[in-house]
Amino acid sequence: MAVWTHIAHDSLSLPASSVTWSSIPTDGTYDHLCIKVSARSDYSGYYDHMAIRFNGDSSSLYSSTMVEAYNLVPVSGRNTSAGQAQNLYGLTAASVLANTFGVCEIWIPHYANTANFKSLIQRGSNPNNSGTDTQWIMAMNASLYESTSAISSIYLAPARAGVAVDDFIALSTFDLYGITGA
């Protein structure tokens, strides 16, 4: 059996405020999930960031910790009791170099188990042709979803000023992979 299976691919031909994948198998078909995103938002600034929700759940069960850099001094931050895992960077915005899309990878280990809370680890990049502070950013994010439910759906949206206020622009791509152990 293949170790990696491609579950879903979305390539936007028009702007969209979110991407949702549902009916993700939770029967042991896969052990882990991996998401790869190459996306840009229509926000007028230099970078946006994403939120992720599982199982359509927007209750206050999510917390996130980030380490990020946008000048000479990296900083760390966290938030708790949120309605989504948030501050997932890797989503460029309209002021960044034209046609430059972010780089984002999200891993969700053991997403189908029903004994433990779910966690994710993510790294995201917003490169730019500017060396000016805050006109570029990169970050790593660890988030927790305080639910023992298996994850059968995933919702991704820009979240700079509220979930799905901005749009992903056309040509943004989103891939979901299932990873299988031996």
Add this chain to the structure above:
Amino acid sequence: MAVIEAIATTYLELDAATVTFSSLGTYDHLQVRASLRGSSATVTTHFHMRPNGDTTGLNFFDWMEGYGSTDWSDGRFTSYPYQNLYEMPMGAHDASAYATWVIDFPDYRSTTKTTTFNYIRGMQGITGAYGTPTGSSGPSQVMMGQGVYNSALALTSFELLCSTGSFARGSTFTVYGIQDS
């Protein structure tokens, strides 16, 4: 066809100044995994990359790094003729220490998007603390970096090279292709 495939692996039996991958296939995304060491005995060597072999100053890059008791980040690197993916161990460090990179290129065949990538990098040594024996940094560092190659050409090749000297014998590079079917 598998979703992830190894496109090519280069294992250096001898020191080499450059390694080039020029057949990158028709996948959706690329990943490079490298284990590297510089050949210089005394000079800290940086790992450089030239997307499409291009030397025309279209490269921009940033990083954030921790190296023990402190950390720093920097994004002031604009219009370079190469991407700088930072340092690898040199001769004065542990003789068998190699640094590790995992580099991701999403949607690398797009002819509309610029080529973007990010990476994680780590090297952990025992001999040679920060600032010694020469160069700006010692052998213990963990880093995340990113870059953009300001060209809408599809990425069809990349040249990997050192800021000085060569990649040392035992350095390895593997390029993986990831696809949606």
